[in-house]
Amino acid sequence: MSGQNLKEPLVDKGSRPANFKVSAKDLTDFFNLDHIRDGTSLKNIHDKYEGVHGLLSALKTDSEKGITSATVQIRNIDFGSNKPIVREATTFWEFVWECFEDLTLRILIIAAIVSLVVGTLEDPEEGWLEGVAILIAILIVVLVTSINNYIKELKFRKLSEESQERNVTVIRDGKEKLISVFELCVGDIAKIGIGDVMPVDALVLWSQSLLADESSMTGESDHVKKSVDKAPFLLSGSQIADGAALAVVLAVGSNSYLGKNLESIMGEEEDETPLQKKLNYIAEFIGKIGLAMALLTFLVLLGYQVYSIVNDGWKNENLDGIVKSFIVAVTIVVVAVPEGLPLAVTLSLAFSVNEMKKQNNLVRHLDASETMGQATNICTDKTGTLTQNVMKVVAMCIGKDALYENTNKNDIEQEVIDYLGYHFCHNTAASYGMADGKEVFTGSRTEIALLKVAKEWGFDYEKLRSKDKIKLQIPFNSTLKRMYTVAEEDGKLYVFIKGASEVIVDMCSKHISKGGHTHDLDHNEKETIKREVISNYANRAYRTLGIAYKIVRKGDISKFFKEDGTPNIEVLERKMILLGVFGIQDPVRTGVPDAVRTCQNAGITVRMVTGDNPETAVAIARNCGIIDKNYKHTADDDTVMTGQEFRSRVGEDLVVSKENPKDKVVQNLQAFKQIITKLRVLARSSPQDKLILVTGLKQLNEVVAVTGDGSNDAPALKKSNVGFSMHIAGTQLAQEASDIILLDDNFASIVTAVLWGRNIYDCISKFIQFQLTVNIVALAMSFVGAVFLKVAPITAIQMLWVNLIMDTFAALALATEPPNISLLDRKPVKHDDSLLTADMFKTIIGQSIYQLVWLLFILFAIEKFESGFFYDLYNFDKTCTEDVSTDPSGATSSTKVCVPAPPEYKFTLFFQTFVMMQVFNEINCRKLKSSELNVFSGFFNNSLFILILIFTIVVQVCIIQFGGAFFQCSPLPWQQHVFCLCVGVGALIFGVIFRLVPVSLFSCLNVKAEEKVQAGGFTEMVRKKTTRRNPVHTKS
Missing domain, CATH: 1.20.1110.10 (Calcium-transporting ATPase, transmembrane domain)
Structure with a gap:
């Protein structure tokens, strides 16, 4: 099988590669923790290569065009490949x-x-x-026995390699390409975003609000701010907690920081399952x-x-x-x-693991498959798990009252269409391009839905979205529940914000009409929008998204940053203009209602945890069968709660356990017990709410399975008895934290695991x-x-x-x-x-x-x-013979004599x-x-x-x-x-x-x-x- 054998030489220590002016050992030394901390690594880059550009030249790569495909083979020979690091196979003998x-x-x-x-x-x-x-x-x-063990070994090694497989976006031959993580090589220019787990050691070339979680590698619990000039080193195995970046790959496979650590633990035997x-x-x-x-x-x-x-x-x-x-x-x-x-x-x-894979369950941890047999609760996401994750904009409201049941732009002023098109193309992490003659979209399904509208309206994404035009970008995260972009277009500086519709509506002081005129937006009008637009969309099971913008002077860009260089959210959100509220449909997956019913019959309680508002959550939960079709929400009913209501009763955060200081527990377990008997839907919730929910259930000795696709779901996935991540929509961090990866992102596949x-x-x-x-x-x-x-x-x-x-x-x-x-x-x-x-x-x-x-x-x-x-x-x-005898009168008689069967x-x-x-x-x-x-x-x-x-x-x-x-x-x-x-x-x-x-x-x-x-x-x-x-x- 493919993979790096731990007995093979990892680095050619005696010679410098002929085609590159830097050796694998030199690159590996940059990621020595002591050298990073005392500044030696950064100093060596400047002293030996006259800075980053000199290093890129030595590696024969380019920050804009990346490497050429023709050099991949020689790079793998000179610097090592990124094939999975596996323990040397146990032989039959x-x-x-x-x-x-x-x-x-x-x-x-x-x-x-x-x-x-x-x-x-x-x-x-x-x-x-x-x-x-x-x-x-x-x-x-x-x-x-040996043949059986050997066959089992081969099967598990194959499954292990498949569980590590994932794709990354790189720039090669001047174009963005999606490649397997195992194909990464030194010199590649990789795109990095929230939720990524670094598969290689890399050097930051460009970044925006980049924070890395290196706790799993260095033991330091605080997130580390990364930047081009002061802290450009990204360790393999670290997790991107926030921001985005472009980075050049410097060390792969067994030469990387993670690779060296894996070598040291590969020989350890595994624990037995429960x-x-x-x-x-x-x-x-x-x-x-x-x-x-x-x-x-x-x-x-x-x-x-x-x-x-x-x-x-x-x-x-x-x-x-x-x-x-x-x-x-x-x-x-x-x-x-x-x-x-x-x-x-x-x-x-x-x-079971082999058969489960055929049914879209890729098991990463063996004990998870048997634990699912004891599951009593499943806490599931909505988007992509219960629903199809095929987002489509089906309704929109321009400004405060121009309602449309489609995306037809015929009677909307072109100026408004331009604002929306600029917004959709700039304020997004999604992208599209051509692959094998077909149009391919990548990124969040919600953002892809908006990007498709922009394309439908005639906007050229690649032309509009230039790195030089983006002055500031704050990716969407579960804490802010919105995304920000400051971009230059047509000589103007735009601030674009999108996110939870209620939040966006509340931050706006004006709205724009379909005719392109701006008007003041007062409190009563905001409430009308929430009631007549947002609630209406939500009751139809639409996901709602608010869109806002403003135009500022170019000289105002400095106001959007604090003295420490971090974005100033308060200034960004001032005097925003509401562009509109969009209704995005994501139909329930076929088979999900039956799967939910099957779980309920099997004694498993299904709970939905979603960021959507209560109306949308209730509509979806009804369609899925999580709550009754005739359910009507009341204020004192615990069946459906928002994250804020939930935390206000059970505690805002987890607290340290008195019995075990290493554990964290729910603050008010008594209130949690009262709530949990009825709770089926947790709306407008955060990953922290999900973590509190899972922790409380485990305190009550429930066996909990959790689904998650985002990076912030990782704590809940790890805390659960069995964590399910998504293969299609899930981030790398979520997959690393999970026990089972759902290859089709479908809730029905969880029933298979049970x-x-x-x-x-x-x-x-x-x-x-x-x-x-x-x-x-x-x-x-x-x-x-x-x-x-x-x-x-x-x-x-x-x-x-x-x-x-x-x-x-x-x-x-x-x-x-x-x-x-x-x-x-x-x-x-x-x-x-x-x-x-x-x-x-x-x-x-x-x-x-x-x-x-x-x-x-x-x-x-x-x-x-x-x-x-x-x-x-x-x-x-038996063997018998005739024994013939003659009496005194001369008469003869015969007797049958048989030899009894022997003892054996x-x-x-x-x-x-x-x-x-x-x-x-x-x-x-x-x-x-x-x-x-x-x-x-x-x-x-x-x-x-x-x-x-x-x-x-x-x-x-x-x-x-x-x-x-x-x-x-x-x-x-x-x-x-x-x-x-x-x-x-x-x-x-x-x-x-x-x-x-x-x-x-x-x-x-x-x-x-x-x-x-x-x-x-x-x-x-x-x-x-x-x-x-x-x-x-x-x-x-």
């Missing part, structure tokens, strides 16, 4: 070696070698078979029981050997017996310790049902056989095969079950719910009883029948029956609820499950028929195979009947798995767990 680090496997290998030596000495012809068979079985287990931690408790408990049973079995078998030695003296076969007893005991531990549990989680996550999250939990529960049943039966029969028959009924080699069935194969089969839509008909699983439910206990106990009865019957009773069905079945292949015949029948019951119990374990009587429902939806069942049965029959001494089996006639198959099928029939037993009888059994297993616990000591080597980052 490393996974193999990792398996052999398992302590019990090592002990088993040594024991097998001893068995091989002792057996060969006792019986040179066949004595070596058992030892070799065990070694081959170990090799097969190791290879299957579900894996829970399962460790169960694995620990089962492992201890397995060890106790193994020890008891070994002591019993050893006791028989000691008894033999005491009575008959030492014989060579005693050593062989002791070795075999030890091998059986170790094998019991191998089978008992359920290392398949964490494997099942990993497989289920890997399968469905797969719940399915993960169910798949693991199914596997636990299966594995605990196998463990109980295998351990019980091993001990019983050792005590009463002086031998384990299942040999070591057979146990290793069973271990492969119940761990790897069962994990693959049950952990990859596709979800059923009925999962959304139940309430979410809570944090403190039992991992093992009463239904599961019922299934485990019932199946264990069924299997133990049959196995005990085969082991102790079947051979005692002297006639009838079971006698004929067991002795079907019984153990083979036992082994075959045991495996068949596990195969069919696997089908039974597909259902978790007693009410689910049809275990074959959805059976054919999982082809992998069917293939594994068929494969297991075929291999098992081959082992019986052809395994011979290798597997210590005797071939069975087809009639006995049919019998074993029938007993296996009987497990299904018994399972259905047992489901009718009242589950209340088992409700007293309750196992919670919240206890944390201490590092270095039993399971970790005895069985080395496979390291999760996927490169998907865990949320901090």
Whole structure:
């Protein structure tokens, strides 16, 4: 795969590139933090290259035209490429070696070698078979496990790289181009804006109110002001908090500041997911029981050997017996310790993450997919998530009362049209151009809607929007809720402001008519505009946008800045003239109302958090089904609140927790509790309101999912249990803070995440049902056989095969079950719910009883029948002879004498029956609820499950028929195979009947798995767990 291998040389330190008058090492040194802080980096640029222009010349780039595409390859060779930095891939043979680090496997290998030596000495012809068979079985287990881990590693690496993919705008060949972040190279001129996370180290060439958040890189919490002359260095990994800039790329990939930091942490292992931690408790408990049973079995078998030695003296076969007893005991531990549990989680996550991507959920953090199964609240944005984010201006009001239901400009004075056109083209961060012969718009959908109107009216965006014309620009942010631009046009200096319509209307002292005349705008007229225009548009679910302007003298530009160089907002907003209010339609996405209804039926509360006014928010919420169609808002109703009303009751900001000084909590939690039972829509809200909402919900032990697309949503996204960012409209910072990226920006895709999250939990529960049943039966029969028959009924080699069935194969089969839509008909699983439910206990106990009865019957009773069905079945292949005798009178008679079946015949029948019951119990374990009587429902939806069942049965029959001494089996006639198959099928029939037993009888059994297993616990000591080597980052 593409990506920088950490073992490859990153910088050519010994030579200076031939085509450039600067080396990669020189550029990397500029971004040494100490050199930046003490001014050395800036001084070196001036001393060595005579300033920024000299450095650009050395890099053979241009601030206006950028680099040429022809030089990209040589730049990647000389300065390194910006391919994703990934940990060196774990090879297949490393996974193999990792398996052999398992302590019990090592002990088993040594024991097998001893068995091989002792057996060969006792019986040179066949004595070596058992030892070799065990070694081959170990090799097969190791290879299957390694192949599975290797395939999983490749899948996760691919997903990780895809999650880092994004586009950036650069100037190349004199034109703006949209390229992959991985294609950035040294010398590129990049456009930077609010919300961007710097993917490279860069030097600022031009900036406007630029602030960078370097806290994640340097630990400094305050935003750092960046400028061309004093602080031009932008560190990779830092986040643009405000402003815009053009910057030249100086260091990429592993040569960048972020790249060097990534190198130092790439070797760290990842934390386990919450579900894996829970399962460790169960694995620990089962492992201890397995060890106790193994020890008891070994002591019993050893006791028989000691008894033999005491009575008959030492014989060579005693050593062989002791070795075999030890091998059986170790094998019991191998089978008992359920290392398949964490494997099942990993497989289920890997399968789910891959399938979720196909359904527009790109999972960045593994634990998010399982956490979504427990979600109780979803706090969602409106624009682009609930709506289509296809903005179109459908109504406008010029001045205070010239209403239009379209964008027809026929009866509007040209002067007014010019003002609007200048405004739309200058006061925007959106842009358009041609790509592959097609017109492409980039930027905010709202701004694109206005830009399309300007284009419709005949304005040339590229001609109007020149960098030289822009004298001041303050990008839109959630605090101000408006955007400012001071631009020169037609020899005049214009101040343009757009934003929340009520805010814009209130700041204006005049308005312009459609005829081009300005008039005073008093308070009553402002209220009329709000009531008759803004509210009217909002009730029709239109987003409203206010547009204002003024013309000032060129000499007044200095008044717009404070002494410290920051914009003077108060002066900018004085004496504004209202150009108009625009109604922008953004229809609700198809499928969103159904998705909201599905979430509500699944016990998940959906809340909408939007910056729109209450009327617009209510109209959209009604259309989506978040609130009732007939809902009417009243002043004392908490169903719909504004951000200001919300904060006035719960507290203006979060406060430091008394219990944990590192945490922040809601100031008035009691008021929050009262509000939250009804609150469904939070209008005119800010990202801070969203953060308070999420924090309060988490304080009430709710599991919260949040959607966000803006940079200011990052704190709420990080605070949530699962953060969803937008792929299309989301900023890079929002995506970095999220756990899952919605590739289609669609709320309906969140339902997919809930469905797969719940399915993960169910798949693991199914596997636990299966594995605990196998463990109980295998351990019980091993001990019983050792005590009463002086031998384990299942040999070591057979146990290793069973271990492969119940761990790897069962994990693959049950952990990859596709979800059923009925999962959304139940309430979410809570944090403190039992991992093992009463239904599961019922299934485990019932199946264990069924299997133990049959196995005990085969082991102790079947051979005692002297006639009838079971006698004929067991002795079907018996060898008989005619014994002829003559009495004294000379008469002859014959008697049929039959040789009874040998002991291994019984153990083979036992082994075959045991495996068949596990195969069919696997089908039974597909259902978790007693009410689910049809275990074959959805059976054919999982082809992998069917293939594994068929494969297991075929291999098992081959082992019986052809395994011979290798597997210590005797071939069975087809009639006995049919019998074993029938007993296996009987497990299904018994399972259905047992489901009718009242589950209340088992409700007293309750196992919670919240206890944390201490590092270095039993399971970790005895069985080395496979390291999760996927490169998907865990949320901090």
